[in-house]
Amino acid sequence: MVLRPAHVCHASSRRAKLSSQRSKPLSTTGIVVDRGLEGVIVGSTLLSNVEGKEGRLTYRGYDIHDLAPHACFEEVVHLLLYGHLPTKDELESLKVELGAHRMLPEPLITAMQSTPKHAWPMDVLRTIVSGLGLFVDVDQTGAHTSDVHTAIELVAKVPTIVATWDRIHRGMEPIEPRTDLSQAANFLYMCRDTVPDRVAEDAMDMYLVLLADHSFNASTFSARVTASTKADMYAAVTAAIATLEGEAHGGAASAVGRVLLEVGKPERAETYVREVLARGQRIMGMGHREYKVRDPRAQHLETVARKLGEATDPKWYEIARALEEASNKVLKETKPDRSIYANVDFYTAPLFYSLGFSGDEFTPIFACGRIAGWTAHVLEQLSNNRLIRPQAQYAGPPVHPFEPIERRTGNGKT
Ligand code: ACO
Numbered sequence: 001m002v003l004r005p006a007h008v009c010h011a012s013s014r015r016a017k018l019s020s021q022r023s024k025p026l027s028t029t030g031i032v033v034d035r036g037l038e039g040v041i042v043g044s045t046l047l048s049n050v051e052g053k054e055g056r057l058t059y060r061g062y063d064i065h066d067l068a069p070h071a072c073f074e075e076v077v078h079l080l081l082y083g084h085l086p087t088k089d090e091l092e093s094l095k096v097e098l099g100a101h102r103m104l105p106e107p108l109i110t111a112m113q114s115t116p117k118h119a120w121p122m123d124v125l126r127t128i129v130s131g132l133g134l135f136v137d138v139d140q141t142g143a144h145t146s147d148v149h150t151a152i153e154l155v156a157k158v159p160t161i162v163a164t165w166d167r168i169h170r171g172m173e174p175i176e177p178r179t180d181l182s183q184a185a186n187f188l189y190m191c192r193d194t195v196p197d198r199v200a201e202d203a204m205d206m207y208l209v210l211l212a213d214h215s216f217n218a219s220t221f222s223a224r225v226t227a228s229t230k231a232d233m234y235a236a237v238t239a240a241i242a243t244l245e246g247e248a249h250g251g252a253a254s255a256v257g258r259v260l261l262e263v264g265k266p267e268r269a270e271t272y273v274r275e276v277l278a279r280g281q282r283i284m285g286m287g288h289r290e291y292k293v294r295d296p297r298a299q300h301l302e303t304v305a306r307k308l309g310e311a312t313d314p315k316w317y318e319i320a321r322a323l324e325e326a327s328n329k330v331l332k333e334t335k336p337d338r339s340i341y342a343n344v345d346f347y348t349a350p351l352f353y354s355l356g357f358s359g360d361e362f363t364p365i366f367a368c369g370r371i372a373g374w375t376a377h378v379l380e381q382l383s384n385n386r387l388i389r390p391q392a393q394y395a396g397p398p399v400h401p402f403e404p405i406e407r408r409t410g411n412g413k414t
Contacts, residue, residue: 038289042388043224047080047376048213052290057297059213060084068300073183073208073369074098077155080213080376081148094152099179101156102186104128105135109164109174117169121364122251124165125158126241132157133234144232146382151375154237158371159183162364163190166357184208187368192356199311200355203304207351210297210344211366213373215290219244220370220377227378228388240374241367247284250366255284256349257359259323266322273326277334283327285346292339301347308354316350 034040049058057064060079067076071085078086078094086094108131115124132154138144164174167190175190184205188196196204214220222243226236244250263272276283288295302321309317324342331340345362352362 036289042216042221042390045215045377045380046083047373047380048215050215050290052288052292055291055293055296057214064210064296064300068206068209068297071209073205073212073372076209076212077152077183077372080372081151081379095182096179097149097152098156098183099177099186101153102160102177102179104157104160104164105132108132108135108161112161112165112168112174115165115168117171119169121162121165121169121360122241122245122367124169125161125364125367126238126245128161128165129154129158129241130234130238133232133238136234143230144234146227146233146236146378148379150233151379154233154375155183155371159187159368160190162361162368163187165364166191166361183368187365188355199308203308203351203355206300206304207348207365208369208372210300211369213370213376218246218249220374223374224377224381225388227381228385230382230385233375233378236378237371237374240370244367244370245363250345250363250370252284252343252345253348253352253362253366254359256320256345257353257362259284260316260319260349260353261359263319263323266318269319269322270326270330273323273330277330283323283331283340285343285349286324286327286331287338287340288343291341291343294341295343295346297344298342298347301344301351302342305347305351305354308351312354316353320347320350 046060048060049056051057059067059076060083062071062079062085071079074091074094075085077098078084078090082090108128111131112124112128133144136144136150144150160177167174175193177190178186181189181195182201182205184207185196185201188200188204216224219240223236223240226239227233247255259272263269273283302317305317305320306314309315324346328341331338345366348362348366349359352365353359357365
């Protein structure tokens with residue numbers, strides 16, 4: 001990994017130009033600060049590639065348009081963690097290992113049972129994942145082992161935490177995970193106490209495949225920064241979950257869920273969009289830092305949301321569809337120089353409503369897929385580590401004399 005201070009290396013001269021046009025210099029030293037690191041390359045990865053202009057996402061060179069319909073989530077986990085798609089035997093042994101790691105330590109289940117029922121599911125997930133680190137051996141320096149088996153353990157346990165809290169906060173008894181079901185089917189089973197039908201399992205599985213990795217997105221970058229200090233994998237994933245929570249990132253899925261409820265029927269979509277934009281607010285689930293076209297994952301999620309809607313209640317899909325059309329139309333009128341289209345979170349909302357989840361669970365379920373990418377990035381970071389420590393451009397007052405307390409007036413003047 002190559003890291004350079006302030007005068008960073010850019011994707012290409014075109015992006016460099018774009019980046020410096022949008023950035024805001026904070027001083028007259030001539031160093032340009034790239035706000036939000038837009039267009040800045042801070043490292044390299046073999047794991048996934050986001051080509052925002054073309055609207056293409058690949059995992060280790062495989063297009064998600066091929067993976068989504070043909071590979072199950074466990075195959076993608078193997079691809080990310082071991083570097084290649086598994087043979088039948090490799091897939092079988094990964095499934096066995098995942099199944100064996102699904103159970104949570106009993107004290108963590110008790111801790112969730114003692115947690116106030118109104119606690120936000122992402123806060124619970126972050127806290128319990130951090131708690132997992134208490135149940136593994138550490139050496140004399142406090143270091144844990146952070147290897148591929150730790151990664152598999154976390155991939156196995158994150159859905160158990162999400163499903164366990166889903167039931168506890170609804171006043172129900174948690175359900176023990178099963179070892180004979182896929183990640184997708186077992187997750188739905190633990191939430192509902194019923195083995196899902198093929199349609200629901202396939203929809204959940206495709207969602208997990210599509211969410212598994214996305215290059216240096218904010219939460220993954222957070223994980224890598226934490227891992228670069230040589231903190232353990234539980235710490236890195238805890239940081240990633242904290243970063244995923246915000247509305248500008250994974251929190252948008254739950255926000256779209258609230259929007260669908262507020263809009264209520266397809267005919268209200270355009271009025272809603274106009275009102276939101278008139279207030280200077282954003283349409284949740286629309287826009288992306290990297291994609292300047294529709295997010296390639298949205299088309300698959302739209303398809304499964306429509307299919308599931310046909311089998312259950314088409315209402316959520318129809319509102320989402322109308323909302324996307326209205327957003328495209330109104331954003332073209334109001335922000336013609338911007339490219340703001342549906343992102344991965346947009347069709348997650350109707351899909352999850354059709355699967356029977358409540359809106360506050362959407363972002364934790366995102367983590368059930370992204371845990372594969374987070375852990376793979378931590379391993380990649382550790383395999384060629386250098387502390388990630390950028391610089392800031394100081395914009396405060398120049399050096400000046402210390403003021404003894406008796407001479408301070410409280411307004412900064414002596
Ligand atoms: N609705 C309306 N306007 C938008 C939207 C939106 N969803 N997204 C961006 N814009 C506008 C901004 O208002 C701004 O316009 P202006 O310059 O006229 O004021 C312009 O586009 C650029 O906005 P930035 O915030 O600089 O763009 P950025 O690249 O940082 O935005 C982001 C990316 C944060 C995702 C943004 O599109 C957004 O807030 N979307 C809504 C939240 C969301 O869906 N987040 C999930 C992203 S996907 C994921 O992380 C899994």
